[in-house]
Amino acid sequence: MSLLKTLVERYIQDGQPVGSRTLARDSGMNLSPATIRNVMSDLEDLGLVTSPHTSAGRIPTPQGYRLFVDRLLSVKPLRHSVIERLKHSLDSSGQERAIDSASSLLSEVTHLAGLVMLPRRETVILQHIEFLPLSANRVLVILIVNDQEVQNRIIHTDRDFDPEDLHRVANYLNAEFAGRELGSIRQRILRSMQQTRDDMHALMQTAVEMADQVVRTSQTHDYVIAGETNLMNYEEMADLEKLRQLFEAFHTKRDVLHVLDQSIHAAGIQIFIGEESGYSVFGECSVVTAPYRVDDEVVGVLGVIGPTRMAYGRVIPVVDVTAKILGSLLSSE
Amino acid sequence: MSLLKTLVERYIQDGQPVGSRTLARDSGMNLSPATIRNVMSDLEDLGLVTSPHTSAGRIPTPQGYRLFVDRLLSVKPLRHSVIERLKHSLDSSGQERAIDSASSLLSEVTHLAGLVMLPRRETVILQHIEFLPLSANRVLVILIVNDQEVQNRIIHTDRDFDPEDLHRVANYLNAEFAGRELGSIRQRILRSMQQTRDDMHALMQTAVEMADQVVRTSQTHDYVIAGETNLMNYEEMADLEKLRQLFEAFHTKRDVLHVLDQSIHAAGIQIFIGEESGYSVFGECSVVTAPYRVDDEVVGVLGVIGPTRMAYGRVIPVVDVTAKILGSLLSSE
DNA sequence: CTTTAGCACTCACAATATCAGAGTGCCAAG
DNA sequence: CTTGGCACTCTGATATTGTGAGTGCTAAAG
Numbered sequence: 208m209s210l211l212k213t214l215v216e217r218y219i220q221d222g223q224p225v226g227s228r229t230l231a232r233d234s235g236m237n238l239s240p241a242t243i244r245n246v247m248s249d250l251e252d253l254g255l256v257t258s259p260h261t262s263a264g265r266i267p268t269p270q271g272y273r274l275f276v277d278r279l280l281s282v283k284p285l286r287h288s289v290i291e292r293l294k295h296s297l298d299s300s301g302q303e304r305a306i307d308s309a310s311s312l313l314s315e316v317t318h319l320a321g322l323v324m325l326p327r328r329e330t331v332i333l334q335h336i337e338f339l340p341l342s343a344n345r346v347l348v349i350l351i352v353n354d355q356e357v358q359n360r361i362i363h364t365d366r367d368f369d370p371e372d373l374h375r376v377a378n379y380l381n382a383e384f385a386g387r388e389l390g391s392i393r394q395r396i397l398r399s400m401q402q403t404r405d406d407m408h409a410l411m412q413t414a415v416e417m418a419d420q421v422v423r424t425s426q427t428h429d430y431v432i433a434g435e436t437n438l439m440n441y442e443e444m445a446d447l448e449k450l451r452q453l454f455e456a457f458h459t460k461r462d463v464l465h466v467l468d469q470s471i472h473a474a475g476i477q478i479f480i481g482e483e484s485g486y487s488v489f490g491e492c493s494v495v496t497a498p499y500r501v502d503d504e505v506v507g508v509l510g511v512i513g514p515t516r517m518a519y520g521r522v523i524p525v526v527d528v529t530a531k532i533l534g535s536l537l538s539s540e
Numbered sequence: 541m542s543l544l545k546t547l548v549e550r551y552i553q554d555g556q557p558v559g560s561r562t563l564a565r566d567s568g569m570n571l572s573p574a575t576i577r578n579v580m581s582d583l584e585d586l587g588l589v590t591s592p593h594t595s596a597g598r599i600p601t602p603q604g605y606r607l608f609v610d611r612l613l614s615v616k617p618l619r620h621s622v623i624e625r626l627k628h629s630l631d632s633s634g635q636e637r638a639i640d641s642a643s644s645l646l647s648e649v650t651h652l653a654g655l656v657m658l659p660r661r662e663t664v665i666l667q668h669i670e671f672l673p674l675s676a677n678r679v680l681v682i683l684i685v686n687d688q689e690v691q692n693r694i695i696h697t698d699r700d701f702d703p704e705d706l707h708r709v710a711n712y713l714n715a716e717f718a719g720r721e722l723g724s725i726r727q728r729i730l731r732s733m734q735q736t737r738d739d740m741h742a743l744m745q746t747a748v749e750m751a752d753q754v755v756r757t758s759q760t761h762d763y764v765i766a767g768e769t770n771l772m773n774y775e776e777m778a779d780l781e782k783l784r785q786l787f788e789a790f791h792t793k794r795d796v797l798h799v800l801d802q803s804i805h806a807a808g809i810q811i812f813i814g815e816e817s818g819y820s821v822f823g824e825c826s827v828v829t830a831p832y833r834v835d836d837e838v839v840g841v842l843g844v845i846g847p848t849r850m851a852y853g854r855v856i857p858v859v860d861v862t863a864k865i866l867g868s869l870l871s872s873e
Numbered sequence: 874c875t876t877t878a879g880c881a882c883t884c885a886c887a888a889t890a891t892c893a894g895a896g897t898g899c900c901a902a903g
Numbered sequence: 904c905t906t907g908g909c910a911c912t913c914t915g916a917t918a919t920t921g922t923g924a925g926t927g928c929t930a931a932a933g
Contacts, residue, residue, distance in 0.1 A: 227896070241905075447780070559925050580926090594927095596885075
């Protein structure tokens with residue numbers, strides 16, 4: 208029923224339970240309140256709306272929202288100027304800060320909390336490796352992968368290596384393996400280990416193992432959140448205890464990541480309404496996500512989290528285009 | 541008057557305005573409520589206590605707190621086991637994660653929010669510099685300073701340099717300047733620029749300038765906060781709007797940094813009560829800080845922030861020893 | 874001069890009552 | 904199927920009252 212649409216829209220607009228009279232006026236269908244009431248009764252039986260008490264209007268249930276976003280929602284495309292603005296602010300922040308900016312932008316534009324999962328690529332290509340001796344048996348390993356990212360980590364070695372040794376090893380590795388995928392490098396080295404075994408190989412192994420670990424832990428998923436404080440402006444978030452738990456969940460990251468993970472393989476926009484996500488912490492909240500792709504590979508998810516009563520019609524396109532913009536910005540153009 | 545002490549202690553304990561009867565009982569001085577009332581009247585005239593309304597007990601004013609912490613407070617030293625626990629958790633987290641751990645620890649132990657300013661050393665000693673070509677006119681500069689820290693940044697150069705050039709420059713810089721302080725290096729290079737000017741020098745200049753910038757921005761002070769959510773458990777933080785502003789201040793960082801800055805040169809524990817910090821955002825809050833020193837140089841501040849009504853007697857020693865432990869952990873042993 | 878008991882007074886807070894308004898459900902008529 | 908009418912329900916605002924904790928002041932006692 209398109210009445211549900213009007214009801215949800217109205218409720219999203221001003222957060223008040225909406226009664227039959229207002230609905231009659233808003234629907235534009237020239238129906239009397241009484242008719243509306245009958246319909247409402249039906250909708251209530253279907254579990255799409257409830258009334259907080261006998262004599263209040265109706266509010267949508269989670270199922271109501273679900274139906275609304277799945278079928279009824281009319282997404283108004285963003286005005287061009289807005290898109291340009293997004294694009295511009297994201298561009299001007301540079302690649303390194305792009306993730307943070309995207310998160311902030313999302314939160315600013317939607318007045319919700321912005322989430323951006325760090326990109327994680329399936330294939331990690333070694334571009335360059337470098338060793339720097341720090342002190343006795345502490346070696347700094349610098350790794351450039353995927354054309355952009357720089358990773359470094361200190362490793363402790365069994366014995367001291369002098370600078371020349373390190374240099375030789377680095378040269379060897381670079382000559383041999385630059386441009387290859389990290390996993391395959393690891394295997395190769397392990398294999399050649401079995402033939403000749405000397406200290407150099409041990410070093411290389413540690414190094415590659417470390418590289419693997421670095422990449423893998425930075426891959427352990429992590430995300431950036433911005434604008435949590437926006438959430439405090441919604442009356443539905445007034446319950447301090449609930450809010451605390453929510454913020455703690457943001458901090459712990461585990462649950463949020465799990466939700467984001469669920470949507471990484473979705474085709475496009477994904478929406479979790481209320482407890483659909485499976486976590487009661489997000490009880491009164493909805494999450495709107497979109498995966499973003501770098502060089503045609505999906506590498507992460509971004510989105511927003513906010514009260515169930517959010518302006519889906521506006522939020523969805525924002526999340527959508529932000530994902531696209533971020534993706535193309537991160538791609539090697 | 542030691543009555544003020546009892547009053548503040550009592551108020552800190554259970555957050556209720558304390559009346560003459562309870563105070564008479566707690567003070568242990570065998571005075572009748574009536575006498576207490578007279579004294580209270582005096583204290584009120586001195587501006588040390590107020591009553592929220594005519595017929596409630598008294599609560600300390602900021603000035604009352606001030607006097608309390610300055611003169612009256614009896615700091616009970618931490619139990620040895622607690623110190624050990626702190627030391628142990630901090631040790632086991634390793635140097636890189638030490639800052640984060642310290643912050644978390646502070647918040648966990650005190651049930652407040654923990655703050656740790658990133659260490660900043662006055663003298664930054666260049667240990668090693670390295671250039672890696674990334675692509676046409678993008679060069680990755682890697683900087684090792686102060687024996688521990690690795691910084692890297694990508695710079696864009698005017699013209700392409702081939703790897704040999706870069707290598708030569710790096711070698712030169714390392715041979716010439718390793719072990720020197722960064723600022724002096726910069727000056728030296730600028731000076732020698734005036735004599736011979738060629739592309740290499742331009743590169744060097746950019747690099748050193750960048751180095752300076754990197755160090756300076758990482759120096760721009762930044763801090764790590766943990767356990768903000770703890771603050772939501774205090775009833776005095778119930779005002780959502782105030783809380784929002786506070787959290788936003790945490791996010792913006794500017795105000796907090798300014799407060800921390802103020803206390804970096806204090807001899808030891810420093811306490812800001814309520815608006816003493818000069819920011820109304822921290823209205824109902826107190827900040828307890830202690831500078832921490834690495835290799836006998838003060839490099840940062842850590843502390844906690846929480847409601848004015850906090851258990852100073854317990855919080856102070858915690859902040860104190862945490863500062864000491866962190867300092868010694870970060871020092872080259 | 875300090876301490877104490879006594880007493881009237883004040884005020885917040887909780888419990889209770891009252892009322893208006895919004896909205897419903899249902900029935901009977903169009 | 905839709906509509907008007909009507910009784911009914913329930914919330915939320917506002918006013919009323921009572922209770923208890925705690926005060927300030929005065930006058931007596933140490």
